[in-house]
Amino acid sequence: MTATNTLAGPVNPGSWQYRQLNARAPGLSYLSDALSALVEDGHPVMAGTADLQYSNGLARFAARYPDRFIQFGISEQNMVSAAAGIATTGVMPFVATFASFLGLLCCEQIRMDVAYSALPVRLIGHHAGIALGFYGTSHHATEDLAIMRSIAGLTVVNPADGPQLAAAIKASADHPEPIYFRIGRGQEPNVYDDLPDFRFGKAIEHETGTDLTIIACGTMVHPSREAVRALRASGLSVGLIDMHTIKPLDRDAVLAAAERSRIILTVEEHNILGGLGGAVAEVMAEAGTKAVLIRHGIRDEYSLIAPPTHLYRHYQLDAAGIETVVRDILA
Amino acid sequence: MPTTAIAGPAPDPMGAGRTLTPEFLAPETPTPETIAHLEERARHVRLETIRLIAIAKVGHYSSTFSCAELFATLYYDAMRLRHGEPRWPDRDRFLMGKGHAAVGLYPLLADWGFFPKELLDGYTRLGNPLGDHPDMTKVPGVDFSSGSIGHALSAGLGMVMGGRMMGRRFDVYVMLGDGEMQEGQVWEAAMAAAHQKAGNLIAIVDRNGYQLDGQVDEVMGIEPLADKWRAFGWEVHEVDGHDVAALATLFRRLKQDKTRRKPACVIARTLKGKGVGYMEREAGWHLGYLAPEDEAAAIAEIMGQPAGSAILQGDAQ
Numbered sequence: 001m002t003a004t005n006t007l008a009g010p011v012n013p014g015s016w017q018y019r020q021l022n023a024r025a026p027g028l029s030y031l032s033d034a035l036s037a038l039v040e041d042g043h044p045v046m047a048g049t050a051d052l053q054y055s056n057g058l059a060r061f062a063a064r065y066p067d068r069f070i071q072f073g074i075s076e077q078n079m080v081s082a083a084a085g086i087a088t089t090g091v092m093p094f095v096a097t098f099a100s101f102l103g104l105l106c107c108e109q110i111r112m113d114v115a116y117s118a119l120p121v122r123l124i125g126h127h128a129g130i131a132l133g134f135y136g137t138s139h140h141a142t143e144d145l146a147i148m149r150s151i152a153g154l155t156v157v158n159p160a161d162g163p164q165l166a167a168a169i170k171a172s173a174d175h176p177e178p179i180y181f182r183i184g185r186g187q188e189p190n191v192y193d194d195l196p197d198f199r200f201g202k203a204i205e206h207e208t209g210t211d212l213t214i215i216a217c218g219t220m221v222h223p224s225r226e227a228v229r230a231l232r233a234s235g236l237s238v239g240l241i242d243m244h245t246i247k248p249l250d251r252d253a254v255l256a257a258a259e260r261s262r263i264i265l266t267v268e269e270h271n272i273l274g275g276l277g278g279a280v281a282e283v284m285a286e287a288g289t290k291a292v293l294i295r296h297g298i299r300d301e302y303s304l305i306a307p308p309t310h311l312y313r314h315y316q317l318d319a320a321g322i323e324t325v326v327r328d329i330l331a
Numbered sequence: 332m333p334t335t336a337i338a339g340p341a342p343d344p345m346g347a348g349r350t351l352t353p354e355f356l357a358p359e360t361p362t363p364e365t366i367a368h369l370e371e372r373a374r375h376v377r378l379e380t381i382r383l384i385a386i387a388k389v390g391h392y393s394s395t396f397s398c399a400e401l402f403a404t405l406y407y408d409a410m411r412l413r414h415g416e417p418r419w420p421d422r423d424r425f426l427m428g429k430g431h432a433a434v435g436l437y438p439l440l441a442d443w444g445f446f447p448k449e450l451l452d453g454y455t456r457l458g459n460p461l462g463d464h465p466d467m468t469k470v471p472g473v474d475f476s477s478g479s480i481g482h483a484l485s486a487g488l489g490m491v492m493g494g495r496m497m498g499r500r501f502d503v504y505v506m507l508g509d510g511e512m513q514e515g516q517v518w519e520a521a522m523a524a525a526h527q528k529a530g531n532l533i534a535i536v537d538r539n540g541y542q543l544d545g546q547v548d549e550v551m552g553i554e555p556l557a558d559k560w561r562a563f564g565w566e567v568h569e570v571d572g573h574d575v576a577a578l579a580t581l582f583r584r585l586k587q588d589k590t591r592r593k594p595a596c597v598i599a600r601t602l603k604g605k606g607v608g609y610m611e612r613e614a615g616w617h618l619g620y621l622a623p624e625d626e627a628a629a630i631a632e633i634m635g636q637p638a639g640s641a642i643l644q645g646d647a648q
Contacts, residue, residue: 070492075516075522078485079485080485081483081485081489081516082486082520085485085487085491086490088493089420090420091497108479109482112482116476117475
């Protein structure tokens with residue numbers, strides 16, 4: 001991927017924009033490319049962002065389809081309400097900004113104009129969780145899943161990687177409800193090959209185990225898979241489920257895992273309150289499972305600032321950390 | 332059903348071309364018959380507002396009375412609509428930032444055949460789609476839901492952008508309260524609409540001077556309002572919001588001007604509670620309830636009968 005062949009204007013090779021659009025964040029290309037594929041398939045798609053076209057890679061889409069791209073400037077609330085207005089005309093709008101701003105600053109516009117109005121707007125919250133590292137806790141989104149999950153009529157998806165995001169975007173063409181896509185910073189290793197199978201609300205089971213099953217979402221699927229491989233290699237029976245759709249949650253997958261395993265461990269780049277762990281807890285409590293639930297994530301605190309990889313290590317949200325958490329539980 | 336030269340359910344003469352032609356439009360100056368019709372429709376808005384709020388027992392009388400002529404002029408002269416076709420894709424759109432005046436809009440939507448008139452009789456009752464604030468998922472003809480002040484201009488801009496991509500040319504009218512000018516999102520949308528050269532976006536500010544806690548300019552001053560809109564890149568018109576002839580002329584001119592690249596803002600100077608003397612004279616009618624004798628007096632005054640002294644005994648507090 002190069003920046004120069006997809007942008008309308010030249011981009012200085014030494015600039016931050018160039019770095020964003022190149023191999024430094026390859027996952028960013030999936031968003032633009034998936035939207036372009038929808039356009040090529042004849043879907044009436046528009047995209048918009050709030051002064052972050054390089055951060056989310058939509059610059060690629062904007063260069064390809066300038067008439068289908070709206071630069072909203074730094075006005076996230078206006079962007080979300082306008083997306084709702086766009087959707088009333090038969091156009092399917094995708095609007096993207098940092099998850100921290102989309103989920104919290106625009107919460108009421110999402111509830112009123114998008115979800116309550118039942119309009120097929122696609123909201124892309126990128127750099128979710130602690131992906132913005134040292135940019136500051138202001139930029140971390142560890143509450144967005146809890147907020148979005150409580151908004152009626154909104155589908156909430158947290159893809160594991162770029163290919164799964166692309167598959168979810170492709171599937172969204174036939175999805176009548178509004179959708180919140182929660183994605184990372186485009187630097188995560190891929191879990192899947194191009195365009196894996198994807199169905200909203202249908203979890204993906206990677207491994208089954210009797211000792212413990214990890215239910216992970218988003219950027220936590222890859223390190224969880226690495227951890228599960230190491231744990232299984234040492235003789236532990238550990239399963240793994242990619243719960244890419246937080247709402248509607250795949251209850252059957254949760255209950256099957258809770259039937260099979262003694263312990264369920266949720267892993268999320270989010271506060272352990274209200275997100276994936278909260279959603280799984282509700283299902284298990286209501287069903288009265290014998291399995292015990294342990295939630296792993298940010299423990300109801302404001303995340304520290306540091307380079308993201310340092311933060312993942314600190315919060316035991318990398319492969320080694322998740323492996324340690326499981327070994328401690330099973331010890 | 333309502334019929335006027337502009338608002339009638341005539342087919343689009345340009346077909347897929349979507350460009351409105353001068354011959355499709357009525358002359359700028361409304362005829363005496365049109366003026367009388369619009370005044371009668373404004374009276375209808377006020378009478379229906381009183382009738383419906385009597386069902387709910389509490390409602391936004393004065394906020395609706397201030398924009399009765401705006402409702403009438405838009406729905407019976409300015410807007411292109413088709414009777415019985417609330418989802419006609421090329422229709423003009425109407426959004427309300429001040430959704431609390433929806434009680435005055437519903438009778439017009441019923442008149443356009445968008446839903447059965449009998450629904451009005453169950454206003455706000457359990458299971459009825461008509462609430463104090465309008466809901467697009469429940470009420471055919473409501474182009475956008477409202478209730479949280481400050482979102483409507485953004486949504487209207489989105490309709491302009493979506494229509495542009497889909498190759499449709501319709502006008503989008505967004506009625507805002509003057510208290511609503513205090514919401515930051517209004518100015519995000521104002522900036523964006525000028526930037527996007529949304530010439531078919533028309534904001535209407537119902538400048539009735541009051542909000543829930545009192546006079547707008549005492550609660551949080553918004554003047555110089557026209558200068559603010561001009562500074563944001565809008566074409567601004569100030570007009571008497573109760574003069575249907577002036578309103579119709581202005582809206583016709585705005586519709587005919589296909590070269591305008593700026594969005595237009597109409598600041599309609601209005602009286603909160605217009606048409607009922609004691610509401611015009613007393614603050615505090617933003618939300619209210621009328622005792623039967625006050626209701627009768629209000630109806631009599633709206634119907635053009637001289638106001639009796641009993642009217643002044645009305646007290647909503």
